[in-house]
Amino acid sequence: MGGDIDFCSESVKKGVAYLEKTLAKEDHIIGAENGLEFYVLSKINSPFLSNFYKSVNEETFWIGKVNESEREKELDELEFIYMHDNPLGLWYLLELGLKDNEVILGIIEKIKNNQTIQGDLPLNDYGTAGHLMSLVCLEPKSEHTKNAATYIVQNWQNYKSEYPSEYLGVALSVLALSELNFNLYRETIQKMAIYLKEKIAEMGFVQSHKEKNKPDYNSISSTSLIIIALSRVIPKDDDVLKKAMEWLKSIQRKNGSWDLNGTGSLWATADAVWALISMGEGPKISLEEITWNEKLRQQKTKDSLPYFVHTSPLYNKSSVREIMISIKEMMPRAKKMIRISSLYLDVLYEDLIELSNQKPELQIRIITRPPKDIRGLREKIAKNVLSILSISTKGNLRINELMHSRMLIIDDEEILISTADLTRDQLYDEFNAGIYTKNKQCVKKSIEFFDNVWNNSEKLPD
Secondary structure, rough: OOHHHHHHHHHHHHHHHHHHHHHOOOOOOOOOHHHHHHHEEEEOOOOOOHHHHHHOOOHHHHHOOOOOOHHHHHHHHHHHHHHHHHHHHHHHHEEEEEOOOHHHHHHHHHHOOOOOOOOOOOOOOOOOOOHHHHHHHOOOOOOHHHHHHHHHHHHHHOOOOOOOHHHHHHHHHHHHHHHHHHOOOOOHHHHHHHHHHHHHHHHHHHHHHHOOOOHHHHHHHHHHHHHHHOOOOOOOOHHHHHHHHHHHHHHOOOOOOOOEEEEEEEHHHHHHHHHHHHHOOOOOOOOOHHHHHHHHHHHHHOOOOOOEEEOOOOOOOOEEEHHHHHHHHHHHHHEEEEEEEOOOOOOOHHHHHHHHOOOOOOOHHHHEOHHOOOOOOOOOHHHHHHHHHHHHOOOEEEOOOOOOOOEEOOOOOEEEEEEOEEHHHHHHHHHEEEEEEEOHHHHHHHHHHHHHHHHHOOOOOO
């Protein structure tokens, strides 16, 4: 045992001992499917991890013991498992350091190729979140990752279900958005946490499974992952978490395992041990808690730094629409005011109208060029948009012939400055670039600039 295990609770010690003993059996082939177990063992610095890293370079790690003729079939089945049945399986392996593995990278490419225009990764029953975890670990700033995160923010309520096993979609969404940027997605994460808390109390599935006396993997896994997700959002002494923990510990078998239809299960045991460690029953302070606090610190540091965004119709053999994605992510976060300056507008006006309807207290101020300056194929649309926005913003659309800046300012928190107008051409079909920042001084100066132009602009004539 590693030194950290000495400071763990008895339940964790027994669970870890069961994992190590089972994985050490002569007839057990250590393989990719054991990513969860070894990820959990890494939390307590188990010396048994060396067996995992030794096995990675063995052919049996990926396909087990098979004949030459069956090898291709086995690899196809492996891809199916990680794309459909076990989306978190890739994340465990990536967290264990296998970020350059060709098999993993090949599977993730196929997952990305199946992403919809809306951002969904529809290859499994757990929603986009399972695969988003892997993308966050491997390429946190990619367009695929941002699109998937936006999809979750807009659609997470579709993952709700009366069945405990399907709460996983919401729990995984909490974990995925937390891994990506907790502060950025805090509002959505907190809404999901409230939902999970309410459902545990309302459905009482923990108690109902206890009464059955034969909890299956789904109930153990669901409870464990909900505990892990909620432990990142609400206090660990919350009554809901305490009751879930009591139930989880009450069904641990004498040999340290958790059940799968009455027998010990590696997966169920690993999930349960992970949950206990997340709640502070691991090393004191738990490695899980240290890791999470460090991740939050890194996210906060990154948030304070500006970063480059661009629109490129062709970039590394694909198209990039980071400016559009950033705008669509920023606008829903507004609480008091959205300030927009753009020479022309013919897209995203529907998003602004919807926001105005959803948040009556939200002010939307827009500065743009006069209608007479609008030219091009979408001229009629653009002129109609100005009239529509003037009405929906209650007259808060002003025109200025000298306007030449393109900015989006959300409250006094964040700003995007770019070369792109809010038009289809410039957000999709042209090369444009910009800078996003939450730097307080930059945002303050930008607001001062905007407000000065606003005060020197005219209302749209009737």
